[in-house]
Amino acid sequence: MPDPTLGRLRLVAQGLVTRPYARPVDAVAASVAMQGQDLPGVLASAALRTTSGRVADVVADLDAGRLVRGYPMRGTVFLQSADDVTWTTELCAAPSLRAAAARRRQLELTDADLDRAREVSLAFLADGPRSRADLFARWDAAGLSPTGGRGYHALFVLLGEVTLVYGPWNGTDQDVAIAREWLPAGGTLEARFNSDRVAATAEMLRRYLTSHGPATIRDFAWWTKLGLKEIRAALPLVETDLESDAASDAASDVASATGEPRYWRPGLLEEAAALGRTTAAPLLLPGFDEWVLGYADRLFAMTDDEHAALVPGNNGVFKKSVVRNGRVVGTWTRSGRAGQRRLELTEFAPHSPRQRATLERLFAGYPWVSA
Template identity: 75%
Template sequence: MPNPSLGRLRLVAQGLVTRPWATPTEAVRAFGAMQGQDLPGVLASAALRTTSGAAGDVIAALDAGRLVRGYPMRGTVFLMTADDVTWTTELCAAPAIRAARSRRPQLGLDDDHVERARSVAVEALSEHPLSRTELVARWSEAGLPTAEGRGYHLLGALIHDTTLVYGPWNGTDQDVALSETWLPTGRTLAERFNGDRVAAVAEMLRRYLLSHGPATVRDFAWWTKLTLREIRAALPAVEGDLERDPGSDGEPAYWRPGLVEEARELGRASAAPLLLPGFDELVLGYADRLFALTPDEHAALVPGNNGVFRKSVVRGGRVVGTWARAGRSSRRTLELTDFTPHSPRQRATLERLFAAYPFVSP
C-alpha cells in the first residue's frame, strides 16, 4: 500500500521541496547519479532540485564539462559529475559489461570490432566532441558494421569502459566526448580511493542514503547492482553519518540526520503538488515504487510495464496522476490524467508549475 509519510520524507531528502542545492553540479554530486535515459527529463530533474530551477544552468554545466552522462551501472545511462563517472563505472559496471559482451555474437561483432571502433573514436574525437550520428558515420567509413543496433552497441561498449562519455549539449542532444580530454584528472578508482573498493562503495552508499533515505541497503543494492556482501562490508563506515529505523521486517532504513524534524517543520509544504519528469529518482530510485502509488496506478504510470515512465504528478507524498505537454511550441498546454482528483486550487498550482517547468525545448 502507498505510504504518504514515507513519500514526504523522501521528497524532502531529495531536495524537491526546498531545492537546497545552489547548482546542478552540487545536486548531482549529492545524489551520486541521476537516471538519465530521458535526456530532457534528467536535465529537468537536476534543475528542479536547485535554487534557480533553470534548465539553462544544467546545459551550461554540460557545456563546461562539469556534468556528463555515462553507463555506470545496470546498463543504464545516468547523469553524473565529471569527476565521479569513471570511478563509479569501474566500480559498478562489470555485470552490464559482461551482459553486453554475451550479446555481441548475436550482432556479428567481436572484441576486435570494439578495439577498431576505439581507435577510430580516439582519433576522431581528439580535437573536439562529435554527435553520435557523426561518430557512427566515422565507424561506417572505416568499414565497421553499424547497422541494426551495432553502432549503438559499439558506442555503449566504449562508454562502459570509460573511453567515451556523453559531453556537451548540441541543441538537441549531447555530443560524444573522449574521456581523456573531456574529463578531469584524478578520476579513476585507483586515484580516488587507492583502488579500495570498500571505500568507494562506502562513498556511493553514503551519498545514496543521504539523498534518497529513508532507504535500505537492499534499495542501494538494487540501484547499483553491487552485491550485498560488498555493501555490508562498507556499511560500518557510513552508519555514523545517518539516522536509522530498525524496520518491522528486520531491514533497517537509513536517512540523513534531521530529516524527520525538517519534514515536520515544513508541514504542508512537503505535501504540495509537484510536476516531475518521467524518470525522476523519486520514482526510479528505489527497489519498490509502491510507497508512492498502487499497483493499478503503477500500471498507468508505466503502460505495459515496458520501461517507459510517464511524467508524474505528485501530491501529499504520492503519485496522484500523470501529465503531458500538449500543443505546439507557441501554445503549449498542460494535459493531466488523474489518479486522484485535483481541486481547482490544486489545478491552478499545477498550471503555475507547468509555466515554470525547466523544459529544454520550446
C-alpha cells in the same frame, strides 16, 4: 501499500521540496547519479532540485564539463558529476559489460570490431566532441556498420569502459567526447580510493542514503547492482553519519515493511516536520525522476493499478508523474505547438481547482530544454 509519510520524507531528502542546491552539478553529485535515458527529463530533474530551477544552468554545467552522462551501473545511462564518472563506473559497470559481451555474437560484432571502433573514435574525436550521428557515420565509413543495434552496442561498451563520455550540449543532444580529455584527472578508483572497493562502496552508499533515504541497503544494492556482501562491509564506515529507524522508536513510522533498517541523513525527520504541509504540495516530475525510480519498490508512491498506468505494459517507459502528498496522483504531458503549449492531466485522484491552478503554475515554470 502506498506510504505518503515515506514519500514526503523522500521528497525532502531529494531536494524536490526545498531546492537546496546552488548548481545542478551539486544536486547530481549529492545523488551520485540520476537515471538519464530520457535526456530532457533528467536535465529537468537536475534543475528541479536547484535554487534557480533553470535548465539553462544544467546546460551550462554540461558545456563546462561539470556534468556528463555515462553507463556506470545496471547497463543504464546516468547523469553524473564529471568527478564521479570514472570511479563509479570502475566500481559498478563490470556485470553489465559482461552481459553485453554475451550478446555480441548475435550482433555479429567481434572484439576486433570494438578495437577498431575505439581506434577510429579516438582519432575522430581528437579535435573535440562530435555528435553521435557524426561518430556513427565515421564508423560506417571505416567499415563498421552501426545498423542493427551494432553502433549503440559499441558506443555502450566504449562509454562503459570510460573511453568515451557524453559531454557538451549541441542544441538537441549531448556530443560524444574522449573521456580522458573531457573528464578531470584523478577520478579513478585507484586515485580516489587507493583501489579500495569497500571504501568506494561506502562513499556511494553514504551519498545514496543521504539523498534518497529513508532507504535500505537492499534499495542501494538494487540501484547499483553491487553485492550485499560488499555493501555490508561498507556500511560500518558510514553508519555513524546516518540516522536509522533501528536506533529510535520515534522513527518507527518510517520502518520498512520487512523490518530491515532504513537509513537517512541526520535531521531529515525534523526538517520535514518543520516544513509541514509544504511537503504535501503538488509537483510535476519528469518521467524517470529518481524519486520514482531510485528504489527497489516503487509502490511506496502508488498502488499496483496506478503503477500500471504510469508504466503501461511495464515496458520500462515511464510517464511524467503528478505528485501530491507524497504520492503519485496522476500523469501529465505537454501538448500543442511551441508558444501554445498546454498541460494535459490524467488523474488517479481528482484535483481541486486550487491544486489545478498550482499545477498550471508549475507547468508554466517547468524547465524544458526546448520549446
